[in-house]
Amino acid sequence: MAVGTLTMHGVSKEVVVPFTLTGPIKDPWGNARVGVEATLTLDRREWGLTYDKTLDLGGLVVGNEVKIELNVEAVKG
Numbered sequence: 001m002a003v004g005t006l007t008m009h010g011v012s013k014e015v016v017v018p019f020t021l022t023g024p025i026k027d028p029w030g031n032a033r034v035g036v037e038a039t040l041t042l043d044r045r046e047w048g049l050t051y052d053k054t055l056d057l058g059g060l061v062v063g064n065e066v067k068i069e070l071n072v073e074a075v076k077g
Contacts, residue, residue: 001016001017001018001019002016002017002019002038003015003016003017004017006042008044008047008049009047009048009049010048011046011047011048013046013047015040015042016040017038017040017070018038018039018040019036019037019038019070020036020037020038021034021035021036022034022035022036022037023035024076027075031075031076032075032076033073033074033075033076034073034074035071035072035073035074036070036071036072036073036074037069037070037071037072038068038069038070039067039068039069039070040067040068041065041066041067041068042065042066042068043064043065043066044062044064044065044066045064052064
């Protein structure tokens with residue numbers, strides 16, 4: 001897990017990002033690579049992002065939950 005500060009809309013909060021580490025593997029050129037996958041869900045209202053509008057059929061233009069997915073690959077230099 002990684003812990004850091006996320007700032008949106010001028011509001012900073014500590015965020016915990018659970019992740020999975022894969023590898024290391026050797027790529028076709030002989031370089032060592034690792035992969036990182038992470039998913040987290042945030043409530044945008046906690047950062048003061050409260051704009052909201054209801055559509056004619058009852059849905060929202062912008063949902064309150066924001067899902068963030070990270071897929072990162074790193075090469076040893």
